Amino acid sequence: MKGAQTKHATIQAEEDFEKINRLWQEKSWDDGLPVVPPTKAAVSRMLEFCPSSWGDTIATMPPRWGEVTPIRVASNAVMAGCRPEYFPIVMAAVRAMCADEFNLFGIQTTTHQCAPLVIVNGPIGRELRINSGLNAFGPGQQANATIGRAIRLVLLNIGGGIPGTGDMATFGSPAKYAFCVAENEVESPWEPLHVELGFPTSASTVTVVGCEGPHNISDHESLTADGILRTIANSMAIPGCNNATAGNINFVGQPLVVLGPEHAALISKGGYSKSEVKAKLHREARVPVRNFSDESIERRLRNSGRFEDQASLPLVERRVPLAKSSSDFMVIVLGGAGKHSAFMPTFGATQSVTEPLKREDGSFATSINDFHVPVDKLPALDDFLE
Amino acid sequence: MMQIQRMGTRAALICSDAFVPMAKVQCKLFHIDLPLIVVKHPVGGLSLEEVGERAGQALPQLLRLLESV
Numbered sequence: 001m002k003g004a005q006t007k008h009a010t011i012q013a014e015e016d017f018e019k020i021n022r023l024w025q026e027k028s029w030d031d032g033l034p035v036v037p038p039t040k041a042a043v044s045r046m047l048e049f050c051p052s053s054w055g056d057t058i059a060t061m062p063p064r065w066g067e068v069t070p071i072r073v074a075s076n077a078v079m080a081g082c083r084p085e086y087f088p089i090v091m092a093a094v095r096a097m098c099a100d101e102f103n104l105f106g107i108q109t110t111t112h113q114c115a116p117l118v119i120v121n122g123p124i125g126r127e128l129r130i131n132s133g134l135n136a137f138g139p140g141q142q143a144n145a146t147i148g149r150a151i152r153l154v155l156l157n158i159g160g161g162i163p164g165t166g167d168m169a170t171f172g173s174p175a176k177y178a179f180c181v182a183e184n185e186v187e188s189p190w191e192p193l194h195v196e197l198g199f200p201t202s203a204s205t206v207t208v209v210g211c212e213g214p215h216n217i218s219d220h221e222s223l224t225a226d227g228i229l230r231t232i233a234n235s236m237a238i239p240g241c242n243n244a245t246a247g248n249i250n251f252v253g254q255p256l257v258v259l260g261p262e263h264a265a266l267i268s269k270g271g272y273s274k275s276e277v278k279a280k281l282h283r284e285a286r287v288p289v290r291n292f293s294d295e296s297i298e299r300r301l302r303n304s305g306r307f308e309d310q311a312s313l314p315l316v317e318r319r320v321p322l323a324k325s326s327s328d329f330m331v332i333v334l335g336g337a338g339k340h341s342a343f344m345p346t347f348g349a350t351q352s353v354t355e356p357l358k359r360e361d362g363s364f365a366t367s368i369n370d371f372h373v374p375v376d377k378l379p380a381l382d383d384f385l386e
Numbered sequence: 387m388m389q390i391q392r393m394g395t396r397a398a399l400i401c402s403d404a405f406v407p408m409a410k411v412q413c414k415l416f417h418i419d420l421p422l423i424v425v426k427h428p429v430g431g432l433s434l435e436e437v438g439e440r441a442g443q444a445l446p447q448l449l450r451l452l453e454s455v
Contacts, residue, residue: 063408063411063412064415160411164407165407165408165411166411168404168405
C-alpha cells in the first residue's frame with residue numbers, strides 16, 4: 001500500500017461558510033465544531049510545507065484503514081485552522097500514530113478514554129510557538145489548538161474513529177478535541193525527551209503517546225525532592241488505571257509523568273537525574289494488591305507476571321508496578337508557575353512513537369522553513385484530483 | 387475470525403449488543419460475511435450466573451449457524 005498514488009475526490013460546494021458547514025455536519029466530516037472550508041487554494045497553501053509526494057499513500061489508518069496521503073491530511077489541517085507551517089508537525093504525528101507499536105486500532109476503538117497526545121521537542125517547537133508553559137494543555141495558543149484539532153480530524157475522517165462505529169469510548173475525553181504541547185525544555189533541569197531518546201539537542205521531534213488527560217498532582221508543602229516524589233508516586237498508585245491492570249499479556253505500558261517546572265527544579269536540586277526519578281517511581285508508584293477487589297486480584301493480577309520480583313511475599317503484601325522497568329516511565333517537564341505536576345496513565349497496550357523532523361536529504365531540520373517549497377516548484381494540485 | 391473465515395473455515399464472532407455497529411462496519415470494510423452471535427452487553431466483569439446467561443443467549447444462535455452449514 002505504501003507509496004501507491006491515490007486520486008482524490010473533490011466536492012463542489014457553494015462558497016458560503018454556513019452552507020459548507022451544514023454540508024460537513026450532514027456528512028459527519030467534522031468534530032462538532034465549525035470547520036474552515038478546505039478549498040483547493042487553501043489545501044495548496046498547506047502543501048507548500050510538504051516536499052514529499054502529495055498523492056502517495058504513506059500508511060493506512062485504522063479502524064477504517066483509510067489511505068493516508070499528504071493531500072488528505074492537508075485538507076483536514078485546513079479544516080482545523082492550521083497555519084501551513086504547522087503541517088510538517090501534523091504529518092510527523094500522523095506517521096508516528098500509524099507505527100505498529102502505537103496500536104492505533106486499539107486506541108481509536110477502545111472503551112478507554114485515551115487519545116494520542118502530541119509532544120513536540122526541539123527548536124522547531126519554539127519557532128512555531130507551541131505552548132510549553134503556563135496553561136500548556138489549555139486554550140489560547142493557535143499552534144496547540146489547531147495541530148491538535150487537525151490530528152483529531154484525521155483520526156475521524158481518514159481513520160474512521162467515528163463515535164459509535166469506530167470509537168467506542170465510554171466517556172471520550174476533552175483531550176479528543178485537541179491534545180498537543182511542546183516540552184518546556186527551557187525550564188527543565190534535565191535532558192529533554194528527544195535527547196533522552198538519542199536525538200541531538202538541535203533536532204526537533206514529534207512524539208505521540210496514547211494516554212488519558214492529565215490527572216493533577218498538587219504538592220504545595222514539600223521542601224525536598226523525596227517529599228515531592230512521595231506525593232507523586234502515591235498519587236499515581238491507583239488501582240483503576242490501565243497501567244496497573246491492562247496489558248497483562250503485553251505488559252508494555254509507559255506511564256507518562258508531567259512535572260511542573262517548580263516540582264522539577266526541587267527534585268533536581270535534591271540531586272535526582274531523570275533516570276533516578278524514573279527508578280524511584282518504578283519502586284514507589286506501586287499499587288498495594290490489597291487495594292484491588294478480590295475479583296480483580298483473581299482475574300487480572302494473580303497470574304499476570306507482574307510480581308516476579310516479589311515472589312517471596314504473600315500475594316496481599318505485594319505491590320503492583322505501573323511499568324515493567326524504570327525506563328518504561330516517561331518523564332517530561334511542562335507548564336508554568338505553580339506547585340503542580342500531572343500523571344497521564346496510558347491505554348496500556350501501546351508504546352510511544354517518536355518521529356524526527358527531517359529534510360528530504362535525511363538530515364535533521366533546524367527550521368520549519370526547511371520544509372517550505374517555493375510556489376513555482378510546487379506540482380499542480382489538480383493533477384492529484386479526480 | 388476474519389482471517390479464519392478467509393482461509394475457508396466457517397467462523398463466527400461473539401459480540402455484545404453494544405458493539406454490533408462497529409462489528410458490522412468492520413465486516414463491511416473487509417468484505418467479509420462474518421456471522422455475529424450477539425449477546426447482551428457487557429461480557430466482562432460478570433458473575434458465573436451472568437456468564438451462564440450469555441452462554442444461553444449464544445448457544446441457540448450457534449446451533450442455528452451449524453445447522454445452516
